[in-house]
Amino acid sequence: MKETETGSSDLTPLLADADSLENQSPRGLASVSGAVFNICTTMVGAGIMSIPATVKVLGIIPGFAVMFMIAVLVDITVEFLLRYTQSGKSTTYAGLMAESFGSLGSLAVQICVMVTNLGCLIIYLIIIGDVLCGNESGGTLHLGVLQEWFGIQWWNSRAYVILFVVLFVMLPLVFLPHMNSLRHSSAISILLAVVFIAISSAMAIYAFWKGKTQNMRLLPDFANQVSIFDLFTTVPVLVTGFGFHVNIHPIRSELSRPSDMSYAVRISLAISIAIYFSIGFFGYMLFGESIMSDILVNFDQNSDSAIGQLVNNTVRLSYAMHLALVFPVINFSLRTNIDELLFAKKPVLAKDKSRFTILTCLLLALTYTIAIVIPNIWYFFQFLGSTTVVCLSFIFPGAIVLRDVHGISRRKDKVMAILVIIMAILTSMIAIATNLWTVG
Template sequence: MGGISPVTGGADAPLLPKSKLSAKHASVSGAVFNVSTSIIGAGIMSIPATTKVLGVVPAFLLIVAVAWLADISVEFLLRFTHAGDSTTYGGLMKESFGQVGSVLVQICVIVTTLGCLIVFLIIIGDVLTGNQHGESIHLGVLQEWFGIHWWCSRPFALLFIVVFVLFPLVLFRRVESLRFTSAVSVFLAVVFVGISSVMAIAALIEGKAKNPKLLPDDKTSVFDLFTAVPVIVTAFTFHFNVHPIGFEMEKPSDMTTAVKISLVLCAAIYFAIGVFGYLLFGEEVMSDILVNFDHISSPMGSLLNDVVRLSYAFHIMLVFPLLNFSLRSNIDEFIFPHKPLLAKDNTRFLSLTLFLLAVCYLAAIAIPNIWYFFQFVGSTTVVSLAFIFPAAIVLRDVHGISTTRDRVVAATMLVLAVVTSTIAISTNIYNYVV
């Protein structure tokens, strides 16, 4: 789940033109780029760790299965949206379940976006100040460059980034003002993926690659396997970007085509990163693979490793304001539904902006491991946005367009989502308590 375009959660939010078709239609290729960018985000960092838990073969099957289900759920959203009068995800839920449905979507978007922002800061902290996993200590870029100092600590480094980098970026009142930083962030993500793949292939040729397991070993319990499912679900969740991108297309079928191409492309990228990351680091791969790059040698030495880590860290810094824009808008509309526009109220705008930055900063300091966030968010709000809500819309069928096949698929999707999430949440709670 990556560069999420700003989305207000209310059913009547001014997200799109009043007509369902924009005057200037977007191309399929442009939509593929936008959808792919929405999918690929911080979730890619945990794909290698998920591959380690599952094994290469189950990881591949799970990636394919989740991508396929995501395609079906998006098709449900598009078909029922064009059958009614809604132009947003919240509006679609409001048509089926009233104001309660709209509020549920809004809450899920808030929780998901806030969780992602916290994860972003955790990853930035890992890159700059390192992390410790058991007895394994991973140095950050600052420690490698300057040594161990108080100003290289996670609290100080993140505070510096929040105040001098993120705060100026989140002060923009319009999304269009962030278009240049968004373009740069996409380029940096491509740099990260490209260099990582080349390093893994080079290690394989030199015989330095690790030997990945194809299937789960005896140490992995069946319940542990379910904790990996939310990570993959989170990595394929872009459903609150479906409406903004889809309504720029000339025909609904164009968006369907773009989604299919994007899902195939992203599934291939995820599997490649999972395998290459596992080849590089084996059983030592961490939930945030960026941390591992301080323990690997390359033809260019530490410079290439630092480029890999910093490229993605800067990518995340530039995506941060986009998600913050969405989070801030949803929270403001949720708490102050009858107030004037947030951008026109300086006091409310600055207060909410500072509050959200403070919450994200404190949470990133308190929770050093991103695996827990992907498990929690993926087991609750993300699975609701991606599978539970679309399935519920089909089963509710307020427009009378559901076929028997639709109901069977939706019911199956709903049961699988609820059962998997319940097991994952229960396992996480049990592991945390024990």
């Protein structure tokens, strides 16, 4: 074997690199399949329930076209981030922005991540509470699954049930120090989403067989119900669904070959498009124009048969469990960004057990407290979340390309970055203005 000038073999640095990577991820190097599960779980969260309503507004053909277009744009912006990560020295999204725009750029990313992810986690707990414990809206009391089964008891009230879920389902998962450790729970989460789609599609096909399905529109109904501005309100919903940019760096850092990240992203986008379009198509086919902005409300109905009630409860419970397993993946990037903001000069969070434990417990306690105290915070985070997700998914990656601190952007990259930023800003402004006008 050829010796180097220092007398060591050429194999030595390779072994050292492998040991270094292994120390970063004690459970072993992450696989592409594990990365795919975690990326898909990030995308297929609470947004899946709003997809049928967006298909109702857009129509089936434009609905699929918009989903595909957003997925393509997401793939482009992810490639922007991966390319500049490879050329630079930073291993985090905030660090990548710091290389281009200094501390203000880093702070902007961290604030957007905190608003978006904390809002998502709170909303997840609120939805889980609604499913299990019920809620009251418009003067109407909707019973949760536990209340339907056991009646209204002190132990199946919202505070106790969510506390039980937090302590015995979420706490063990959020204490896992590496993203790759969540691959199994992420796989189960995706499986539960597929179960939800399977049940919905079976119900839709059965209704079609009985001649009870609703008429579906292939194109938007501009003549009666839909205005051109309503179409823009669907884009932030889909962008939020496809937004996983905050988890790119944690997942990439644990891959045995970081270059596999692009491959994992494209597989994940294809799976997510299939999941979104399936639930959009069959949900719209099943409920038609009566589809609610959250399809879960359509399943929250009393059925005339025991089998129908069982199906409704199965759908609701599988979705609640799905969100409980998405929770730790979203929490991971939130915790990482908060730690990077507050303890930038400290060792890696996973290696500091006391700091890791304290930060994890504080975040979980804060999320639980807000979900219990302010159960109607949904609309507040819906507006903020739409804005911050658009920044993280499109505006910030485009700005990095235009800044081009490493001199690697081609002309077509800069043209695409400009188009993406303009589209994101205009779409968000119109969507927010339309929503405010509707609420007002």
